[in-house]
Structure formats: C-alpha cells, structure tokens
Amino acid sequence: MAETTTTAAAPRRMSKRLQSNLITYGIVVAFFVIMTALDAAGILTNSLAGQLVPICAYVCMAVSLNLVVGISGELSLGHAGFMSVGAFSGVVAFSVMGGIVGNGLLAYVLALIIAALIAAVAGFVIGIPVMRLRGDYLAIVTLAFGEIIKNILNNLYVGLDANGLHFSLTDAKSLGMQGGSLLINGPQGAAGITKMSTFAIGIVLVLVTVTVVLNLVNSRTGRAIMSVRDNRIAAESVGINVTKYRMIAFVVAAALAGAAGCFYAMGYSSIVPKKFDFNTSILVLVFVVLGGMGNVRGSIISAAVLTVLPEMLRAISDWRMLIYAVVLILVMIVSNNPTLHQFFEALKAKFRRPVKVGRAEKGGEADE
Amino acid sequence: MSILHVEDLNVYYGSIHAVKGISFDVEEGEIVTLIGANGAGKSTTLNTVAGLLKPREGKVEFEGESLLGIPPHKIVSRGMALCPEGRRVFLQMSVRDNLEMGAFTRTNSAEVADSLEMVFERFPRLKEREGQSAGTLSGGEQQMLAMGRALMSKPRLLMLDEPSMGLAPILVQEIFNIIKALHDAGTTVLLVEQNARMALSIADRAYVLETGKVSMSGNAADLANDERVKQAYLGG
Amino acid sequence: MGFLTNLINGLSLGSVYAIIALGYTMVYGIAKMLNFAHGDIIMVGGYVCFCAVNYLGLPTGVGVLLSIVACTVLGIVIERLAYKPLRNAPSLDVLITAIGVSYFLQNAALLIWGSDTKSFPSVVNLPSVSLFDGQLVVSAITIVTVIAGVVVMVGLTMFTGKTRMGKAMRACSEDRGAATLMGINVNSTISLTFAIGSGLAAVAGVLMCSAYPTLIPTTGSLPGIKAFTAAVIGGIGSIPGAFVGGLVLGVIEIFAKAYVGTQLADAIVFGVLIVVLLVKPSGLLGKTVREKV
Amino acid sequence: GNSGSSSAGSSTTFKLGNIGPLTGAAAIYGNATKNGAQLAVDEINAAGGSIQFEHNCQDDEHDPEKSVNAYNNLKDWGLQVLVGPTTTNPCVAVSAETNSDNVFELTPSASSNDVIGGQEDADGNVTTARKDNVFQMCFTDPNQGTASAQYLAKKQLGTKIAVIYNNSDAYSAGVYKKFEAEAANQGLQIVSTSTFTDDNATDFSVQLNDAKNNGADLVFLPIYYTPAALILTQANGMGYAPDFFGCDGMDGILTVEGFDTKLAEGLMLLTPFVATATDEKTSAFTKAYKDAYGDEPIQFAADAYDCVYVVKELLEKTGCTPDMSASDICDKLKAAIVDGYTYSGLTGENMSWKDTGEVSKEPKGMVIKDGVYQPLD
Amino acid sequence: MSNMTASERHAAERRERTKMVPLPSDSIVPERDVNERPVLECRHLGIEFGGLKAVDDFNFTVGKTEIAGLIGPNGAGKTTVFNLLTKVYNPTHGMVMLDGQDTAGMDIAAASRAGVARTFQNIRLFSSLSVEDNVKIGLHNQIKEHTAPAVFRLPSYWKAEKQMHERALELLDFFDMGVYANHVAGSLPYGAQRRLEIVRALATNPKLLLLDEPAAGMNPSETAELMDNIRRIRDEFHIAVMLIEHDMDLVMGICEGIAVLNFGKIIAKGTPEQIQSNPQVIEAYLGKQDEEA
Ligand SMILES: Nc1ncnc2c1ncn2[C@@H]1O[C@H](COP(=O)(O)OP(=O)(O)OP(=O)(O)O)[C@@H](O)[C@H]1O
Ligand SMILES: Nc1ncnc2c1ncn2[C@@H]1O[C@H](COP(=O)(O)OP(=O)(O)OP(=O)(O)O)[C@@H](O)[C@H]1O
Ligand SMILES: CC(C)C[C@H](N)C(=O)O
C-alpha cells in the first residue's frame, strides 16, 4: 500500500522540482528576450537600458547571498565586501590579461574567473574566524569584515607598468612606477576601466549563478548545508561536518559575489571602494529577504524590481526614498499579517492537489 | 454556575481546523480531565481558554464572564493559570526568579513569600537548585519548575497541560498527589494528560477528545471502565 | 601628554558610543531585535534639540527635555506601527523592517530639515578643565558624557535586575508566550523597552552632537553601527558590557588614529571586535549560553 | 528632481541637462549649481534670443551609479548638452558615458583630473585617457593645489603648515598632492599631514592634536566645507587657534546653519567668485539669486550660471539648431570652445579653454572678515 | 502481531526473554552476544559541570544486539550519559569504547561515523525539509556524492541521488512512513516526528542506537507500537539499542539489561526483574507501585 504511493510520488516530486527550476531559468531568459526585443524595436528607454548591467550584478549578488542567508541560515552583513574584492581584482586582472591575450572577451572572461577565485580565497580566509561564531555574532563579524575590506581597499594602490604590477598600502608614490597606469588609486578607486560588461554577458552570469546555487541545493552538499541551518546539533549527530558545509556555502557565495563585482565594475568606467559599503550589503540583504529566504526565483525578481524602483520613482524625486522605505516596511508587515497570510494560503490550496496525509504543508522547501 | 464554561469552540491554525466545536464545563472545586490521542486538540483547547489563541467561533466563560477578546495577561489576574505544554520555563533566569515571575500579578509580598515556601516544600529539588539557571535543569526538574511557577499565582482554576510528561514514575505519583492536594485545598483543576489511567484515577469527570471533537464524556470512574476507552487510551 | 590627550579623547568618544550602545543592548536584549533604526533616532534627537534651541529660542535644558520626550514618543510610535505587527515574524523580516524604518527616518529628516549640515551648538556651556598648565584640556562635554554614561548604566542595571518591570522585561525577552501566562502585558513591556531605548537615544544624540557638532540626516548611522559593535564587544544584552564595550571601542579608535593612522582606524576597530569574539565568543561581559541537548 | 522646465520639448528649444547631488551630504553644491543654471536659463529664455533652453536637473546623491542613471534618464528626455555633474566621483563616471555617446559636457565644479582625463597626476601616472568632449568651468585640483602653495608663499601666510585632507575624495587628495609638491618648491614647511575619510568625518581631535603638537600656525584644508566647519569648531573647543586656509570646497561654510560664524573669522580660501563683490555682474547675479532662492549664491552657482552662458554663446557661434542631434552639436561645440573662444563672466575675465579640457582663469584669495568674504589683496 | 493487545505482546516478549550472563567487568549481556565484542563499554565515565558531578564513575556494557535501558529520576544524568556517548560533551573522567574503538578526541560527527546514532529528548528534526530529505541527510556518510559533480550534474551525481532516494524510501517503508516522504518534516504529527527521528538515526547505519525518551507524550497504544518497532530494529538491523525512558511498561517490556542512575551514579544494574524488586530503585525511582506494573 505504502509502496505504491511512494514510488508514484518520487518521479512526480523530481519533476516538480525540475519544473520549478525551469520556471526560474525561463524567467531569466524571458527577461533577456523581452529586453533585447524592446531594444531592437527602439522602445527601451536609456534609463532602463543603463540599468540592465547593474540589475544583472545585483541579481547575482542576491542569489549568492541567498545561499548564505536563506539556505545556510547565516546572517551575513558583509556580502558587498566580496563584491568589491571581485570588482577590484577583476579590474586589475583585466588590465594584466589584456596585456597578454589582448583586450578582448577572453581577457574579460579570465578576469571574471580570477575575480571569483580571489573572492573565494577572501571568503575562505574570512570564513575561518567567522565559522566559529553563530547567529547575531556571526552577523556583526561579517559586517566588520565588510568594513575592513573597504578600509583596506581604501588604502590599496595598484599600478601596472612595463615591469609588471606594483602594490602599495600607503600611497601611489611608493609604487615606484615608471610611466604606466595607476589601476587602483586608494580611496579614489579605479578609473578608466574598459567597459566590457554587457547585458548579454550579465544574463549568462545570472544563469551560471542560478545554476550553481540550484544544483548545489539539490545535492548531498546542499542538504547538508540546509540540515545545519535547521538543526545544527542534529546535523552533527548524523555525522555532518558542520563547519565544512557552512564554509562551502560561504565560499561559493563569496566566489559568485566576486564574479558579480567584477561584472559590475566593468560596466562602469570608474569604481570606488566606498560603493561597496555596509549600505550595499544591506541593499542586497533586502533583496534576499523580500524575495523569500531560500527562494532563488524570489531573489531574482526582487533584486530586479527593487533596483529599478527608485529610478521609476525619479519623477517624485524628494519623496522617492521615503516611498521606498514605506514600501519595504509595508511589504514586511503585509507578508506577515496572519489574516492575509491565511487568505493567500487558501488561494494557493485551491490551485494545489489536496495533500493526502495529515497536515497541510507549511513553510516549503528551499529548493526552487 | 460553573467556573469554566466552554461552548462550541472552533479554533483554526491558518486553514487547519484543529478544534471543531468543543463544549465542556468545569464546576468549582472539580478536577476535570481532557484525554485523547496526539493531535486531538487538547493543548489547543487549553491555550484558547487561556487566551493565547483566538477562537473563530464559540464561547469561553470564566466565573460567568466571557473571556473572549480579553488579553491573556488579564485572564491570569482573574485567577486562572496555565502550566503550558513543553514547560516554557525562562531558561536564563534562576529557578527562584522563575517562581517569582509566576507571582507577577500578586502584590502582597508576604503572601508571595508563603507561596514560595509552599512550592519549595512540595518540590524540594527546586529548593536545592534555587539559584541555578533554569536552562541547565533536567527535563523533569523543569517540569516541576513550570508547575511550581503556575502555582505561584495562586489560581482558582489551574490548567495543566501534560504535567507528567517526561517524569520519573515516582514523580508522576508526586505530581498527582500534588494535584489531589490542590484539589483538597479547593483549587479547581483542568488537566490534560496522555497518562489517561492516572488522570482518570484522580479526576471527577472526563472528556475524551478525538480529532478536535468531544467523543465521550462523563464520570471519570465510568470512563475508566469503558471498553472503548480502555482499548484506545489505557493500553487494553 | 599626547598619550593622555588621546586617552581623554578616546574616553569622550567612547562614552558617546557607550550611551548609544546601552540603548542598543536594551532593545536587543528584550525585544531580541537588531534595531538598525536606533542610530536614526539619535539623529532625530539631535534635530529636535537643535530646532528647539535655534528656531524656538528655548533654553538648552528645555531643548534636551523636549528631545527626550519626542524620541520616547517616536520610539513608541515606531514600535506600535512597524514592529508590533511583526511580533511573530522571522527575525530577519524584523531586521529588514528596522532598516526600512531607518531609511524612513533619514529621508523624512531630509525632507523636513534639508540635506545641508547643521552645526550643533553644545548643550554644555561650562568651561573646559585645563590641567598641567593648559597642556591637557578636558572639555566639559567630555566630563558630562562620561558621567551620563555611568549614571545610565547603573540606572539600567538596577532597573532590569531589581524592579518588577525590569524582571518582566527579561521574561518577555525569553519567552513572550510564557510571560503572558505570568500575567505580564507583553505589548506594553516591549513598548516600554522601546520608550527607554529611544529616550536614551535622544540623550546620546544631544551629547554626541555637542561633542561632535555636526548634524545631517545620516548623522546617526555610522555611530549606530559603531555602538552596536561596542555592544557586541561588551557582550550584547549585557548592560555593563555595553558601557565597557563603548569605552574600549572609543579609546581604541582614537589610539588607532593617533598611533597607526587615520586611514586604518576602522579596520583596527573592527579587527578588535573580531579578536574579542574569537577569544570570547559572547563578548567581554556576555554570558555564554550553552544549548542543552 | 527635475527643476521647472519651460514648455514641452519642441524643436525650438535646446535640451540642457544638469546633474548634481540634490540630496545627501553634498546637496548644497548640487542645489547651488542647479539654481545657478536655472537662473541663467530663465534669463536667456526671457531675453527671447535665438537660443532657448529647456532645463532638466537630476539628482545623483553624489553617487556614481546614480549619476549614470540620472544621465540615462536625461537621454530619454532628449538631452542635447550636459552641464554637470557637480562633484568629481559622479562626474568621472558620467563623462565616460558622454564620451562614448559624444555629448558635449561642461562641468561647473567637478575639478579632478579624471573628469577630463589624459592628465598626469603628481606622481606622473595617468589613469584615464582624455575625454575630448568634456570641459571644466572650475580649476582642476592640481591647479588649486599649486595656486594655494604659491599664494601662501607669496603672502608669507604661515611658517609651519599642517594639512588635513579627505583621503577618500579624489578632489581633496588631488589638491593635496599638488600642494605638497609645490610647497616643496616654494620652501614651505609642512609639519603635519593627516587625513580622514568620508566615513570618519565627525571627529578631528586626533588630526588637530597632531597639528597643534607640531606647532602648526596655519592649517591648510583642501576639503568640503562640511567637515571644515567641524574642524573649526573642534579646534576652538580645544583652544587651538591657527590660521585656516581652504580651496573652492570651503565655499559655503558661512551658510552652515547653527555654525558660529565668528569661528570662521580670518579663514582664507581660494575662490573665483564672491557674492559680496561690488562689480555690476556679480551684484546683479547675487540680487537675482537672492530674489529667486532666498540665499546668497556660492561660487558653484556662479560657475553653473557661467556654464549655461558659455554653452549659449557657443551654440550661437556655431550656428547650432535645436533639431540637431546631441552628437552633431558636440562636434561643433568641442571644436569651437578651444578655437580661440574666450568668455568673461562671474567667475573670471577672459576665460579660455585648452584642448585638455582645463579652463584658464585667475584664482582669487578671499578672507572672511566680519562674517563676509572680502578679497585678500 | 497487530491483532494482539499490548499486554499479550508484553507477555509474549517476557516469555522469550533472553538469558543474561555476567561478564568479568561486572556487567551483563544477553547470552547470544557473549562471544561478540560489546558494542559499548563505558569505564569510570564522569563529567562535572562547575563542581556538579552530573555523571560519576559510570561503568556499563551493551552487548552487540542488546536492548539496554537507562533509567533514573529526573536530573539523574541520563541524558548527560547520552551526550557523553555522542561526544556532545567531553568526559572529565573515564573512557567510552564504541565497538572496541576509544572515542577520546572524537567530535560529534566523528562519533556518528564511528557508529553511534541518537534521537533527542526534545525532537530535533530538519523541520523545514521534506521527510525524504531528512533521511537522505542521515545517509550523508553512507552514500557519497561530491560537490563538484553535483554542481555540474555529472552522471555520478545522478547515480548517487538515485541510490539515496531508494535507500531512503526503503528505510521509511520499514516504519510505514513512505506516505509521508514528500511532507515537510515539521508538519508531521508528533508521533510521526518521533519515528522519523529514529529513521534518520538508522540511516547513519549505526552499531548502537540511542533513544532518549522515545515514548514521551505517547498514549499506551502508541507506546506498544513503538515497542514493536524497537524490537524490529534490533532484529532486522542487528544492532544494539540503548534507551532512556520513564514509561516502565516499555522499559520492563523490552529492555534486557538495565542501569539505574541516581545523582549521576549507578545505583543498580541488572535484568528488569532484578531492577523492579531492588529496594533502592523503588525508593529512589519507582515508588510504591500500587497498580500492576
Ligand atoms: N502551531 C500550529 N500550527 C499548525 N497546526 C497546529 C499547530 N499546533 C497544533 N496544530 C495542529 O492542531 C491539531 C491539534 O493539536 P494540539 O496540539 O492541540 O493537540 P494535542 O491534543 O495537545 O496533542 P498532543 O498530545 O500531541 O499534545 C493537530 O492536528 C496539530 O497538528
Ligand atoms: N550543560 C550543563 N550545565 C550545567 N548543568 C547541567 C548541564 N547539563 C546537565 N546539567 C545538570 O546535570 C544533571 C543531569 O541532567 P540530565 O539532563 O542528564 O538529566 P536526565 O537524567 O536526563 O533527567 P530527565 O529524565 O529529567 O531528562 C541535571 O541536574 C542538570 O541540571
Ligand atoms: C562642488 C565642489 C566642491 C566639487 C569639487 N570641486 C569636486 O570636484 O568634487
């Protein structure tokens, strides 16, 4: 009896998960197609066109942060730090690679990869102390690391000349360069960046990020990560190396944020460390929470919508940030209102098969 | 007039209909027990009476006055206490502070001190652990603390949600002795128990709950001899 | 002498952090939420006092009182409107709401008071104390801030540890449902917490703006974060911890600026936080709460 | 937001865009440039000449990303010429965009090298290539630094000099670097150099102590007026009273609400414009500005005002018409501006532009006396 | 079996109860296990919490397929013993041998890999995940699948996933829980949650299964079913089970060797019959049984 039910349930569940993932990919692709079509038809406003690159970058940031916050269950308040590590290392890598393989797409892709790797290393190094902490203590330490990264980048000078790369932590003068160009100029950041990032590349990056996260989630590693989130002691007691799996989530997210940072930086001609401060970390966190914890599709949509929202409200300039704030508060209040919640549950239940046994599902799997 | 009158109570968790039209009465000075399987809605009923949950329909009257719409903290000061399922002691507070919190609504400090003495007398283990933070107590110790804390408000109606859960046999007996003693001292008790045998042995009347409804009710002794009850709840 | 000057400057900055941190710790300890809007209430406190003194021509003392009253009311209103509906929400949702409130306050201040800097007149108009033939000048505001910090810390410790309301607050912080069953009015207890926290924010705002006389809509954010850091260093939830953490942070920040360089001061401050937490994961004076299995 | 604009876009008006920080910590600058430009546009339109403008000013909150967004927004509106952005960091980002779109850009006040590109910094490094469509109405930072050092030396204003600058700001760091280099040439003695960052701009006790302990009698502040006001107040609190000397960023300090202007007595700064000057142009402008906006104009309002007139004259000179594309207009204007064109306005007489994008004009030293700016000489 | 009443089942079990034989180490094991290496040996095990000897000189042996019981008053230290066996706590004295392997220096995860699995006094499921995922997580160290192949969806990933899926359902079906496979664990009825915890523990392929009050909150008929399940686990998985329980019907019904703890010390060891009649145990734990046990 039980036999038949379960074997029937298995493929259905697989396909449900697959279906949900396909919808997610579909949304990204559809967004690309629509925007490209609008552009071709000349309907796309410059304002929106100009935001496509940052939208893709923020989507990648939100999806990767979701891996830490939603899926691994650790509140990280310093995600922008990894973005800036990626941004600056990417800019330097591109200049160096440009000299070797030419200033083309190849150098750019290499830069993205190098940025991701360096951010991953940063994530690992930072992860060592961070993973010893939990909860709000972990949150404040990630915040601290975000600020430390910014502070260090504010003091970092990198130059490139015929002799190669020069680094300094004091000032540009001590680089001791002969001619050449100053790639990173301390707090003034990097200027004169070759703008390589395009919307199409951004979509590819989003797809890669989403694939990595979704595939990770639906695997042994992902389940281990989620088990630690749900109950650390129980996870340990079934033999899971808790630190290892928290670290995997943290490092993968850092790497993805690094790539997003490089992509972002190379969409602007100049970039300063201050851009990636606490406020940016918070901004991305807002995307994640509004999109739903552990919900990748939600992160994508909320990152895109919330990036465009302030620009759409430009017409009411003085009021727009106030309205943004009110929207944020209202969304939180409304989504936690039991009466409304019940209403949506009931609505959802209408569209769903009745559940066979026991209680209705609550929560939901973190796998879409 | 009964001290507690519940009529046609309907409680939902979201779309889950947990309590489906339960009615019962508790008379002054009685011990009444609610028994039933896991998930029958016993805790939900108690929590609703205590004001922690809002019923969608139905009446809850305490000493003739409706409790609906009255916030739970005010219900406490009217003389009703609930010792909740799962203990819910204040883990980071000391045993003594926990007990003092139980007397939050009482202002006469001399009387409170007497109650404290009384609780320590009944549960000497708590006296031993007076200064220890409740979080490091064993499960059973926490259960004693929870019950002691409920007693500290000196309630006229004491509601106990599975007080014997996780207790050593000797303590189970002790808990039931205490309930009997409270009863003798005039406190009305509404008891929810998995340990139906014990519960029925001390209760005056009982209600059997099944999936949110009252399926049987009556004199506790009669129910204890009922075949269906024996079969389902007393282990044959 | 340079060292002493720096130490005094550090204590001055530190006691500002300490007072902010006390408010933070209070709200965190009881309501279990990171109230990111706390720093912005400080800012409002500063503006209210500024307006009272500069526009209404009220005496400074009245301005300070007005500011405390305004912030207390503001704290209660924010709690009722924005946080109360989220009593049972996941903590991250509450955090995001607090961030929303923070944005709201900043932008409302922008609309009301404009974005240009206001120079805050000191509320302490006493002469500075000059020691060692004027080599060491301790400003009156520093002395007042340090004293205020001590008074607030002692007061709060007594309040939460000894009084009935204080114990009710601790009960609410652990288990609101159980607290209700004890007859505690959880809503008013949490409101009271916010009222006290916000009133403290006003005091902090006035003192901070007096010591560092500049006022813009974002005045509160960075000190808010620093004070939060201070609270964590001291052991979040611990009242003496917040005070000690604040002082430690202020002194380290000034020493780092003076002896290492202004550039890396923040990195050092946050580095200290990390080191402290690694050595003592619950902060200097925080209690280690072990989960019993 | 958008400032008042005249009738809906038609082919009889040029669309003049403007970007600046209208909110946020640098809002004073943005609002000044917005108002200054608006004043000029209103005058030009009222005069009813062949050139008529529609003016649209967008907020960038002093953030590069927002500034680029603002620029794209202006493009959607149909922007033909850009005046702005007001501050350096956003301007660097936007000028890269205007450069690739070939839109003529004249910034009233963004003074860093990177705005125009192609310049070596004090260490001989080049970070950006020359953007040939971008010009400045203000001095470049290096020029300010050099001028300040020369001025101090010439007037023998200080023997021991301390510098406090904002290391996170391209403008401030740019001025400082050239100042330092030139100070060495001029034999000025710098006894203390300390920095701060935007995140650390509320407490200057350490920096002031350093200056005081090293016996500095003049403190050079190549920074914005907001932290400067704080520095003056804190110095006063600790009983330290050296002379203070600033650059264009210092302008606005007297408008800080609640600031005890007595503290600014004796403060010197380099600026091309003072509202209290008595020449006809300045007093007319100051009056009109006060009538329209209620405050005294600061130099950036004047810079923006001049910008609009320069654009107008160039459009006239090159015979551009409103139906031309932004790129065609740009080609004409960028050729014309370096082709022996001179302009005399509020911020200088006979100003001209090099093909590096820099303006050449004379800096003026000002000192605050009795609460108003007075020429130093 | 299912048409037998609970008491009939108990009687049947008692009839076929194995003979217990003493070992040199003053412990007893079932006759059938006497030639096998014991799965658990505790020697002089002890732990102190700030002076409190929660467990003291604990000596106990569990045979390879024994069902052992650990009883004692509340706060006697039973759960603490489990925490010592699973390395949640590190002992301050003595040692634990798991299937001949010293567990000193292991952490919780290592202890699990060494063959001990447990359930918790307060249910600890991965409550937001599906029932099947809960079991798959239990299989973590049984069926390996690496991160990189999973991210790139290589064939090895699909193979491992299929294996895990099949094994998980097999285990769930063993407890008639296949129907719940797609349900969110936290939404299961209480009894099912307790069973799921056991399934998850079994998924780790343990040699010793520790159950902490598995019958808490169950009524007698549910308890009887649980007893069946525990026996089936022992018989079909050929492992040892050690359980803590206050329900004497269950303990006396299925345990072969029993230890009684009081104040951290063993006060009695023996077969159910010996324990039930031990005056010390009656005094400290059982109380005078006025009803049939
Ligand atoms: N917080 C909740 N959310 C959703 N459903 C709930 C919640 N609490 C209880 N339920 C459901 O309501 C029903 C009644 O539960 P209740 O806890 O009242 O039962 P009970 O009789 O006390 O059972 P037990 O013996 O397990 O304590 C059950 O089906 C349960 O699943
Ligand atoms: N982490 C700890 N810190 C301090 N004391 C502790 C700690 N853990 C347990 N104890 C103490 O050790 C004693 C034994 O606790 P334990 O939980 O093992 O009891 P138990 O036998 O399982 O009781 P119960 O049957 O009530 O669950 C208790 O007195 C408890 O207070
Ligand atoms: C408005 C001015 C003070 C701007 C400054 N010159 C800068 O480039 O940032």
Ligand SMILES: [Mg+2]
């Ligand atoms: Mg219950």
Ligand SMILES: [Mg+2]
């Ligand atoms: Mg226990």
